Amino acid sequence: MNMISKLLPALKKKxxxxxxxxxxxxxxxxxxMYKVTxxxxxxxxxxxxxxxxTRANTVEDLLEExxxxxxxxxxxxxxxxxxxxxxxxxxxxxxxxxxVTIDDKTKxxxxxxxxxxxxxxxxxxxxxxxxxxxxxxxxxxxxxxxxKVDRGFQVTLYDGGEEKKVWTTAETxxxxxxxxxxxxxxxxxxxxxxxxxxxxxxxxxITRVEKVTDxxxxxxDFSVKxxxxxxxxxxxxxxxxxxxxxxxxxxxxxxxxxxxxxxRKLISEEVKKDSKQQVVALGTKKPEPxxxxxxxxxxxxxxxxxxxxxxxxxxATCSGTGYTATGINLRENPKVVAVDPxxxxxxxxxxxxxxxxxxxxxxxxAIKGNRIDLHMSxxxxxxxxIQRVKVKILK
Numbered sequence: 001m002n003m004i005s006k007l008l009p010a011l012k013k014k015x016x017x018x019x020x021x022x023x024x025x026x027x028x029x030x031x032x033m034y035k036v037t038x039x040x041x042x043x044x045x046x047x048x049x050x051x052x053x054t055r056a057n058t059v060e061d062l063l064e065e066x067x068x069x070x071x072x073x074x075x076x077x078x079x080x081x082x083x084x085x086x087x088x089x090x091x092x093x094x095x096x097x098x099x100v101t102i103d104d105k106t107k108x109x110x111x112x113x114x115x116x117x118x119x120x121x122x123x124x125x126x127x128x129x130x131x132x133x134x135x136x137x138x139x140x141x142x143x144x145x146x147x148k149v150d151r152g153f154q155v156t157l158y159d160g161g162e163e164k165k166v167w168t169t170a171e172t173x174x175x176x177x178x179x180x181x182x183x184x185x186x187x188x189x190x191x192x193x194x195x196x197x198x199x200x201x202x203x204x205x206i207t208r209v210e211k212v213t214d215x216x217x218x219x220x221d222f223s224v225k226x227x228x229x230x231x232x233x234x235x236x237x238x239x240x241x242x243x244x245x246x247x248x249x250x251x252x253x254x255x256x257x258x259x260x261x262x263x264r265k266l267i268s269e270e271v272k273k274d275s276k277q278q279v280v281a282l283g284t285k286k287p288e289p290x291x292x293x294x295x296x297x298x299x300x301x302x303x304x305x306x307x308x309x310x311x312x313x314x315x316a317t318c319s320g321t322g323y324t325a326t327g328i329n330l331r332e333n334p335k336v337v338a339v340d341p342x343x344x345x346x347x348x349x350x351x352x353x354x355x356x357x358x359x360x361x362x363x364x365x366a367i368k369g370n371r372i373d374l375h376m377s378x379x380x381x382x383x384x385x386i387q388r389v390k391v392k393i394l395k
Contacts, residue, residue, distance in 0.1 A: 039055070039085060041088050042090070043066065044089060045092050052066070057083060058084060059079065059084065059090060062084055074095050075112040099144070101146065101148045113141055116139045130167040133147065133148070134147055135147055155203060160207075160208040173194045213251055213252070214252045215251050220271075222277055223243070225279050237281070241276075244276035245275055246275030247273040249269065249270045299395050300394060304393065306371060308355075308387050308388070312377060324361045326346055326362065335358040337352065340368050346361060347360065357394075362375070
């Protein structure tokens with residue numbers, strides 16, 4: 001018994017040492033196995049890289065381990081079910097929310113693109129040269145940013161009478177004028193009003209108004225004063241003092257619209273030269289009665305056949321003064337004929353078939369060439385008509 005008691009402590013000591021060795025080996029082996037199964041990967045999160053050692057089996061496990069939640073809009077370089085391997089680089093880019101308003105209609109987008117231009121391309125949002133974007137297309141994408149796009153549209157512009165098609169994104173007429181750098185004068189008119197909205201297929205009319213001063217010189221007729229002169233034969237008129245026309249300067253305010261005159265107002269007038277009155281002597285001397293004697297053919301200088309008409313000094317189409325172009329008073333000397341002076345000189349005595357002796361003492365606007373107008377009573381002139389007559393030019 002004493003022998004056994006002495007052997008037990010020694011036996012226990014021998015058993016403890018191997019057991020400890022086994023435990024140590026197991027722990028060491030476990031550590032080695034842990035290190036062997038641990039993977040080292042690079043995780044890039046929104047551009048920031050970090051090296052991670054992990055025992056995760058899949059990419060999804062690693063992301064959960066790192067507390068990274070991936071939405072359907074985010075960008076991930078590997079699938080969530082891909083296995084973890086040492087040396088791999090996992091890139092994760094969180095999508096940013098962008099609000100886009102196009103012609104007052106807002107839509108929410110998510111993107112991982114870097115610039116606004118890349119975002120527009122990704123979302124297939126076309127931007128024309130006529131559209132207006134609230135931000136530069138090279139601007140960086142930021143979380144929650146708002147972008148406004150105003151689509152350009154055409155309007156018809158009438159400026160000073162000239163028509164052209166113009167692209168714009170303006171909402172009001174005033175904004176359109178500013179956008180196009182169109183200056184409006186204080187007299188110009190704009191339709192519609194500047195406060196009105198501009199819409200597609202709309203038309204804007206600008207009437208250019210200006211007021212200018214026009215200076216015009218006008219002639220002023222002279223007055224005629226007559227005085228009786230007993231030394232002149234009755235019916236004779238003679239200019240004693242020639243009249244002269246005066247000159248009046250008139251200033252007008254002229255309103256032009258698109259270069260065309262629409263109104264004219266007289267604002268002042270000034271006499272630059274006074275007119276000079278004309279003095280005419282009117283003969284009152286009675287002629288001595290005489291009768292033309294019948295003359296033979298020896299007194300005839302020439303015989304003409306002419307187209308004859310009748311006229312009276314008081315007819316509606318005549319001058320109505322009673323005086324011929326040579327100053328003869330037709331009321332006192334009715335036997336006068338009107339001729340073309342290039343055919344029968346004025347003052348020539350003539351004999352007209354069916355009319356008798358007369359003096360070529362008048363002219364007429366329609367009396368040209370071989371035509372002769374016979375002065376007679378009004379009723380006789382109306383019934384005379386047109387006749388072909390023989391005319392003798394007396395010596």
